[in-house]
Each structure stands twice: as structure tokens, then as C-alpha cells.
Amino acid sequence: MKISVIGTGYVGLVTGVVFAQLGHKVICMDKDRGKIENLKKGIMPIYEPGLKDMAVKNHDEGRLFYSIDIKEAVQKSDLIMIAVDTMPKENWQTDLGSVKSVAKDIAKYMNGYKIVVNKSTVPVGTGNLVDKIIKMNQKKKFKFDVVSNPEFLREGQAINDTLRPDRVIIGSDNPSATIKVVQLYQDMNTVIKITKLKSAELIKYASNSFLATKISFINSIADIAEMTGSDVDEIAEGIGLDRRIGREFLNAGIGYGGSCFPKDVGSLIYTAKELGYDFTILKEVKRLNEDRINRFFSRIKKSTNLKNKTVSILGLSFKPNTDDLREAPALKLIKLILGEKAKIRVYDPVAMENAKKILKNTVEYSEDMNHCVNKSDIVILVTEWDEFKNADLKSIKSLMKGSYFFDGRNIYEPTIMKNLGFKYFSVGR
Ligand SMILES: NC(=O)c1ccc[n+]([C@@H]2O[C@H](COP(=O)([O-])OP(=O)(O)OC[C@H]3O[C@@H](n4cnc5c(N)ncnc54)[C@H](O)[C@@H]3O)[C@@H](O)[C@H]2O)c1
Numbered sequence: 001m002k003i004s005v006i007g008t009g010y011v012g013l014v015t016g017v018v019f020a021q022l023g024h025k026v027i028c029m030d031k032d033r034g035k036i037e038n039l040k041k042g043i044m045p046i047y048e049p050g051l052k053d054m055a056v057k058n059h060d061e062g063r064l065f066y067s068i069d070i071k072e073a074v075q076k077s078d079l080i081m082i083a084v085d086t087m088p089k090e091n092w093q094t095d096l097g098s099v100k101s102v103a104k105d106i107a108k109y110m111n112g113y114k115i116v117v118n119k120s121t122v123p124v125g126t127g128n129l130v131d132k133i134i135k136m137n138q139k140k141k142f143k144f145d146v147v148s149n150p151e152f153l154r155e156g157q158a159i160n161d162t163l164r165p166d167r168v169i170i171g172s173d174n175p176s177a178t179i180k181v182v183q184l185y186q187d188m189n190t191v192i193k194i195t196k197l198k199s200a201e202l203i204k205y206a207s208n209s210f211l212a213t214k215i216s217f218i219n220s221i222a223d224i225a226e227m228t229g230s231d232v233d234e235i236a237e238g239i240g241l242d243r244r245i246g247r248e249f250l251n252a253g254i255g256y257g258g259s260c261f262p263k264d265v266g267s268l269i270y271t272a273k274e275l276g277y278d279f280t281i282l283k284e285v286k287r288l289n290e291d292r293i294n295r296f297f298s299r300i301k302k303s304t305n306l307k308n309k310t311v312s313i314l315g316l317s318f319k320p321n322t323d324d325l326r327e328a329p330a331l332k333l334i335k336l337i338l339g340e341k342a343k344i345r346v347y348d349p350v351a352m353e354n355a356k357k358i359l360k361n362t363v364e365y366s367e368d369m370n371h372c373v374n375k376s377d378i379v380i381l382v383t384e385w386d387e388f389k390n391a392d393l394k395s396i397k398s399l400m401k402g403s404y405f406f407d408g409r410n411i412y413e414p415t416i417m418k419n420l421g422f423k424y425f426s427v428g429r
Pocket residue numbers: 006007008009010011012029030031032035083084085086098101102119120121122151152153154155259260
């Protein structure tokens with residue numbers, strides 16, 4: 001099938017590369033000229049394990065093309081995927097500006113029947129809006145169908161998730177368009193769930209909101225565990241053994257970040273409000289999460305004075321295996337610590353370049369973990385990279401000047417840390 005992907009970000013690029021790998025002809029289109037020029041030279045705009053090799057291979061073998069020309073992308077494809085950003089406005093309403101603009105361009109340049117597949121996360125009803133915008137802006141009345149195919153990939157494992165998804169959701173009100181989109185995924189050996197257009201849109205928000213709820217729930221249990229002297233990791237294991245609950249997303253810590261959970265939870269609360277429904281449970285999930293960093297920070301301040309101390313921050317990205325800093329807890333924590341007049345040194349295995357653009361000269365940047373902790377008074381672990389999990393803790397301790405170690409992701413064993421001489425604090429243990 002000839003496919004165009006409009007928006008070559010995390011979702012669009014990975015999707016385009018994977019469909020090319022599966023043998024389709026794919027144009028990845030983006031309005032960002034620099035990004036497209038770099039991609040043509042094999043320079044990836046994001047860090048994602050396995051992405052570069054697959055992208056370069058498919059580009060070289062003539063299945064994957066990059067373009068800034070939306071007219072070319074629309075006209076040379078049978079199926080157009082929308083994968084543009086849908087960021088929140090101040091009030092958490094989803095900004096549909098990019099989606100609307102793409103819909104208008106599709107209408108303008110259509111040259112035959114097209115299937116418009118929306119992969120961006122959009123509020124329920126947006127598929128109908130896209131349909132309306134295309135109809136209103138068409139020069140010639142070509143037929144088309146709008147299908148919702150929400151994306152569930154996880155940054156850091158995006159290639160694998162796209163090649164081997166847990167499930168594929170295809171929402172459409174037209175069976176013949178549904179069948180064409182099903183054909184795209186039929187070799188993937190996955191469960192394909194066909195739904196109404198609007199159900200598919202809501203499934204995405206319901207999934208992310210449910211996962212966010214699990215995180216805020218276990219974080220609240222962690223607070224109770226701390227107050228009672230129990231251990232949240234043991235509790236997570238204990239409840240996770242119940243198949244109805246499951247162990248995943250029950251890791252207590254300093255809360256979720258990233259470009260998806262905060263915005264999707266906020267957007268669903270907003271949608272509910274517009275419908276006259278007060279989504280109280282989700283409002284509390286959001287509030288609890290926003291409070292995690294403050295709680296962790298208070299814990300640090302209660303344990304030690306930060307003024308004029310050297311504080312090492314291990315991990316900046318919102319989760320491991322990505323360089324994405326959108327809504328990263330580390331950035332919020334750094335801001336609070338800087339307010340205490342401490343000196344901050346940071347290290348992240350891949351997010352350093354992105355961090356420099358945001359943090360500028362407010363912190364000192366380290367090339368590796370050892371340099372970061374060298375002569376430092378306090379170490380704070382924010383992202384659970386494998387490099388930190390496998391670190392030589394004895395040598396970390398000997399490099400440090402002080403002994404305070406705050407672990408925001410519970411990656412070390414408290415007894416081992418104490419035996420090594422750290423004043424070790426984690427979450428809910
Ligand atoms: N990042 C994730 O892990 C993830 C996972 C699932 C779903 N999603 C959803 O997928 C969508 C895309 O997310 P992302 O993280 O890939 O965003 P992104 O910001 O990384 O990429 C979006 C791209 O769209 C381009 N763009 C915007 N308007 C355009 C236009 N009019 N024409 C052409 N290109 C245009 C931008 O230049 C940018 O490169 C969002 O709705 C997001 O919620 C993201």
C-alpha cells in the first residue's frame with residue numbers, strides 16, 4: 001500500500017519506518033524542513049533504540065521517503081496517516097490546530113479516494129470534525145473515509161511496540177475502509193479490535209488514564225507504607241500476583257511525566273467537564289501526580305540542608321531509553337533545588353543535548369555517572385536507566401564527598417545501600 005505519514009515526530013517517524021520495513025512505500029512528511037533534511041542524511045531527530053538502522057536501511061532500499069511537501073504526500077498515497085502533535089492549551093483543552101490544518105491540506109490536494117487514518121491522540125468526536133473539515137474544503141468532491149487508529153507505542157521501546165503491538169484498535173463507521181486498515185496490520189500476529197470511530201478515540205484516553213491511575217494509586221500506597229514501616233515494593237508484588245490487577249505500572253516513585261500521560265489525563269478531564277461530568281477520580285490522579293515532586297523535595301529538605309551543597313542528578317529524561325524531556329520530573333525537581341541555592345550537576349545517558357537547550361547554564365553537565373557524583377554531597381536518582389541499576393555502588397560512595405542518596409525510582413536495595421555507608425532514602429520503603 002502507498003502510505004503517507006503526516007507529522008514525522010516520535011509516532012510518525014517510527015510508524016513510517018515500521019510500515020516501510022513491512023514492505024509498504026511510505027512518505028514521511030513534516031513541515032519542519034530541518035528535520036526532513038537531516039532524516040535524508042540519516043540523522044534522527046529523536047533517540048529511539050533500533051530506529052536509525054531501520055530508517056537508513058528502508059530509505060536506502062527505496063521504500064521510505066522524506067518530504068516537506070504535503071501536496072506530494074497526499075497525492076502519492078492511498079492511505080494518509082495523521083501523526084501530528086496535539087498539545088494541551090492552558091486549560092487542558094487539546095489544541096487541534098495541527099490536526100485541522102492537515103485536514104484542510106488533505107482536502108485541498110486530494111486527487112482520488114483516500115483513507116485518512118488518525119494516529120494522533122484526539123478527543124472523542126475529532127474524527128467527525130476531520131470529516132467535516134475535509135468535506136468543507138474539498139475542491140473536487142472525491143470520496144474519502146476517516147478512520148481512528150490510536151497509537152499505543154512506548155518511547156524507548158517504540159520499534160518493538162509498533163512491530164509487535166499488544167493490540168491494534170481500528171475505529172471506523174465504514175466497513176470497507178476498516179478492512180483496508182485491518183490489512184495493514186494482518187501480518188503482525190496481534191489482536192485487532194474493530195470499534196466505532198468514537199470508541200477508538202476514547203479507548204486511547206481511557207487506557208492512558210487508567211495507567212496513570214495505577215501509578216497514582218501505588219504512590220498513595222507508598223505514602224501509607226512509609227508512615228507504617230511497610231514496604232511498597234513488597235505490596236506491589238503481593239497485589240500484582242492477582243491476575244485481575246497485574247504487576248505492571250505499580251512502581252512507586254516520583255510520578256509520571258512525558259508527553260502523553262499528563263496531557264491525556266488533563267484532556268479527558270476537560271472533555272468530561274464539557275459534557276457536564278465531573279471526573280473526580282481522574283482529577284485526584286492528576287493532583288496526586290503533580291504533588292509527587294513536592295513531596296519528594298520536602299523529604300530531601302527534611303533530611304538535609306541543600307544550601308551551597310553539590311547535588312548530583314542522575315537521569316533527566318522522563319523515563320529510560322528516551323531523550324524526551326517533555327514534562328520530565330527531573331526538570332521540576334531541578335527548579336526546586338536551584339531555589340535552595342545548591343549547585344547542581346546532571347548526567348543522563350542520552351538526554352544531555354536536549355537538557356542543555358532547556359537548562360542552559362543553570363547546571364553543570366557531566367560526561368558520565370562517575371564525574372557527576374564526584375565530590376558531591378547529595379545524589380538524587382530520577383530516571384531508572386540500566387546504567388544506574390548496574391552501577392558500581394561502592395565506587396560511587398567512595399567518589400562522593402557526602403553520603404545522602406535519594407532514590408526516586410526504588411532501584412537499589414535499602415539494606416545494601418545502608419551497608420555501603422549511604423544515607424539512603426527511597427519511596428515507600
Ligand atoms: N510520543 C509518544 O510516545 C506517543 C504515543 C502515543 C500517541 N502519541 C500521540 O501521537 C501524536 C504525535 O505525538 P509525537 O510525540 O509524535 O509528537 P511530536 O511533537 O514528536 O511530532 C509531531 C510532528 O508533527 C509535525 N507537524 C505539526 N503540524 C504539522 C503539519 N501541519 N504538517 C506537517 N507536519 C506537522 C511537527 O513538526 C512534529 O515533527 C500526539 O497526538 C501524541 O499524543 C504519542
